[in-house]
Amino acid sequence: MKTIALFNPIRDDLERVERKMRQAIQTEHEQLTEVLQYLLANGGKRIRPALVLLSSRFHPADEDKVMALAAAVEILHTATLVHDDLIDGSLLRRGKPTLNTFWGPGATVLTGDYLFSQAASLAADTQNIRVVTIFSHTLAIICWGELRQLFSEGTNQLTRENYYRRISSKTASLFATSAEAGAVLSNAPEEETQALRDYGHNLGMAFQIIDDVLDFIGDEAQMGKPAGSDLQRGIVTLPTLHFLSQGNDPETVLQVLNGAQRDETTVRAAVDAICASGAIEAAVAEAHRFSQCAQEALQVLPANQHRRILFDLADFIIQRDY
Amino acid sequence: MKTIALFNPIRDDLERVERKMRQAIQTEHEQLTEVLQYLLANGGKRIRPALVLLSSRFHPADEDKVMALAAAVEILHTATLVHDDLIDGSLLRRGKPTLNTFWGPGATVLTGDYLFSQAASLAADTQNIRVVTIFSHTLAIICWGELRQLFSEGTNQLTRENYYRRISSKTASLFATSAEAGAVLSNAPEEETQALRDYGHNLGMAFQIIDDVLDFIGDEAQMGKPAGSDLQRGIVTLPTLHFLSQGNDPETVLQVLNGAQRDETTVRAAVDAICASGAIEAAVAEAHRFSQCAQEALQVLPANQHRRILFDLADFIIQRDY
Numbered sequence: 099m100k101t102i103a104l105f106n107p108i109r110d111d112l113e114r115v116e117r118k119m120r121q122a123i124q125t126e127h128e129q130l131t132e133v134l135q136y137l138l139a140n141g142g143k144r145i146r147p148a149l150v151l152l153s154s155r156f157h158p159a160d161e162d163k164v165m166a167l168a169a170a171v172e173i174l175h176t177a178t179l180v181h182d183d184l185i186d187g188s189l190l191r192r193g194k195p196t197l198n199t200f201w202g203p204g205a206t207v208l209t210g211d212y213l214f215s216q217a218a219s220l221a222a223d224t225q226n227i228r229v230v231t232i233f234s235h236t237l238a239i240i241c242w243g244e245l246r247q248l249f250s251e252g253t254n255q256l257t258r259e260n261y262y263r264r265i266s267s268k269t270a271s272l273f274a275t276s277a278e279a280g281a282v283l284s285n286a287p288e289e290e291t292q293a294l295r296d297y298g299h300n301l302g303m304a305f306q307i308i309d310d311v312l313d314f315i316g317d318e319a320q321m322g323k324p325a326g327s328d329l330q331r332g333i334v335t336l337p338t339l340h341f342l343s344q345g346n347d348p349e350t351v352l353q354v355l356n357g358a359q360r361d362e363t364t365v366r367a368a369v370d371a372i373c374a375s376g377a378i379e380a381a382v383a384e385a386h387r388f389s390q391c392a393q394e395a396l397q398v399l400p401a402n403q404h405r406r407i408l409f410d411l412a413d414f415i416i417q418r419d420y
Numbered sequence: 421m422k423t424i425a426l427f428n429p430i431r432d433d434l435e436r437v438e439r440k441m442r443q444a445i446q447t448e449h450e451q452l453t454e455v456l457q458y459l460l461a462n463g464g465k466r467i468r469p470a471l472v473l474l475s476s477r478f479h480p481a482d483e484d485k486v487m488a489l490a491a492a493v494e495i496l497h498t499a500t501l502v503h504d505d506l507i508d509g510s511l512l513r514r515g516k517p518t519l520n521t522f523w524g525p526g527a528t529v530l531t532g533d534y535l536f537s538q539a540a541s542l543a544a545d546t547q548n549i550r551v552v553t554i555f556s557h558t559l560a561i562i563c564w565g566e567l568r569q570l571f572s573e574g575t576n577q578l579t580r581e582n583y584y585r586r587i588s589s590k591t592a593s594l595f596a597t598s599a600e601a602g603a604v605l606s607n608a609p610e611e612e613t614q615a616l617r618d619y620g621h622n623l624g625m626a627f628q629i630i631d632d633v634l635d636f637i638g639d640e641a642q643m644g645k646p647a648g649s650d651l652q653r654g655i656v657t658l659p660t661l662h663f664l665s666q667g668n669d670p671e672t673v674l675q676v677l678n679g680a681q682r683d684e685t686t687v688r689a690a691v692d693a694i695c696a697s698g699a700i701e702a703a704v705a706e707a708h709r710f711s712q713c714a715q716e717a718l719q720v721l722p723a724n725q726h727r728r729i730l731f732d733l734a735d736f737i738i739q740r741d742y
Contacts (some may be wrong), residue, residue: 122428125564125565125567126568127568129571130571133665141696144695163694170561176690181529181530181533184525184529185525185529185530203525204506204507204508204570206565207503207506207507207525207529207532208503208507208566208567208570208728209567210529211503211536211559211563211566212560212563212567214563214594215556215559215560215562215563215564216538216560218555218556218559218560219553219556219557219559219560221556222549222552222555222556223553225549225553226549227544227547227548227549228550230544230552231541231544231545231547232545233540234537234541234543235541235544235546237537237540237541238537238540238541240531240533240537241533241534242447242534242536242537244533245447245449245527245534246448246449248526248530249449249451249452250526309507397687401513418736
């Protein structure tokens with residue numbers, strides 16, 4: 099399991115979550131099980147399950163239910179990635195082949211659906227109706243966000259409001275749900291539960307902004323995709339919005355965005371123009387503000403080791419360069 | 421709303437379910453809402469929601485929760501059809517264009533996902549953890565059944581056991597869940613709840629066998645697809661299994677199944693051979709047995725109007741010729 103040093107104090111529990119996930123996706127069909135394990139192993143740093151674990155630690159909670167929820171959020175996340183890659187036609191994720199490179203769309207759709215169903219079953223295993231309700235609403239928010247994006251392509255994309263709405267659905271909603279539902283399972287007082295939800299939301303916003311920044315300045319080998327891949331697919335993110343609102347010559351960037359020119363040289367020129375404009379720094383500063391909001395939300399929680407990790411996580415999120 | 425005369429006594433409630441569904445799929449995006457409404461309107465005879473309603477009527481139940489569940493099962497059913505059509509590459513369903521004929525796979529996948537999420541939210545609205553658990557397990561069973569079929573293509577399909585397993589996952593599981601969860605919402609005694617589950621399972625098995633029979637003998641205009649479309653796609657159903665086990669000359673049928681010959685004339689010849697062999701009658705007789713099992717399961721329930729409708733529904737299911 100790849101994770102981050104910050105999570106060392108909960109490493110054993112994260113390993114339990116891994117086992118729980120592997121168990122949930124076990125099928126009688128060896129090849130399919132292998133593929134599902136590949137998808138999970140190719141996942142990220144387990145930030146969402148860690149949020150569940152940490153958020154549940156301020157009051158006594160049933161550990162089995164916490165583990166089930168932690169596994170549920172990560173499997174849900176994996177399911178959305180499988181369908182996203184199909185929708186985008188992406189052939190690589192984190193430098194590794196996506197499912198749709200070696201399977202047809204049918205098997206890819208079904209595999210995503212199966213992962214959704216396992217996530218839903220694990221969420222139901224918490225036996226907590228509030229958790230299940232939050233969980234299913236989050237799925238609705240994620241799907242609806244994607245649909246809205248698809249339907250508004252080329253129309254009303256170019257505002258910061260739309261961008262925030264998009265990353266809130268796509269990323270921050272599951273971060274918020276992970277933290278909130280973890281708190282709910284520990285029967286935390288409502289004020290703390292809402293504080294953890296706020297924390298998760300702001301952390302998710304910061305996380306996604308940095309993700310979008312890394313698409314411009316990240317190392318291609320580490321990212322597993324070339325710089326400017328969002329631009330190249332016509333997706334407007336925060337650095338581009340800053341660039342366009344700062345009175346720079348937009349010609350090259352717009353040519354890439356609207357699809358008139360998407361060759362490597364033009365994309366590189368557009369990326370360079372955005373990087374040279376101060377737009378990256380402006381976007382990072384916004385991520386910083388979300389990270390600070392996340393940290394401020396933690397103040398109502400009891401001061402303990404878990405609060406410390408959550409606090410440090412908000413710093414880590416905006417400093418990461420993987 | 422198209423439904424069947426048998427459901428006239430619960431027609432008003434079925435209309436309420438329709439409104440609940442329309443409300444659940446309402447989005448801020450007009451075009452998308454229209455498409456979702458088209459998908460729902462293009463659905464079937466609302467047998468699954470009727471099962472929920474009828475099964476909940478043996479003891480007092482919270483009507484809002486029953487409506488939410490009834491809407492949930494029909495929306496879940498619609499979601500699986502959207503993804504199925506994409507997986508199969510079907511261009512028509514019930515004679516009308518499928519979503520993937522006018523949208524790309526991306527929008528089709530997301531629309532199905534969005535419907536799944538709305539179904540899950542409605543199931544959570546029952547605030548009943550047992551219902552939610554049954555519901556999410558059913559989704560898992562349906563997905564897993566499809567995956568198994570995909571992975572076993574061309575290998576171990578040609579047994580009756582595999583066929584029963586497939587239609588149990590694909591169809592009977594949601595029928596069983598509709599009836600069981602309806603009973604759970606009315607706090608029915610466990611014996612009655614299990615009886616209704618049995619009823620739903622057997623009804624679903626009979627329903628799917630007849631569906632598969634109609635693929636051979638149904639009226640093309642009413643079915644909205646040519647006879648033998650399963651055969652043509654290499655799918656083995658009960659009539660074909662009977663045909664192959666009865667010592668008939670299997671040459672033509674196997675040629676269609678294995679894809680060697682799939683032109684209209686050969687498919688027609690294969691369909692005719694199966695229809696002339698007595699295999700249709702044998703399959704209908706099996707559907708009849710499932711229908712009788714369904715009716716027998718009802719015996720432990722209080723004798724009332726709703727039990728009568730369920731009883732008659734089991735007769736209707738095997739007589740339908742739409």
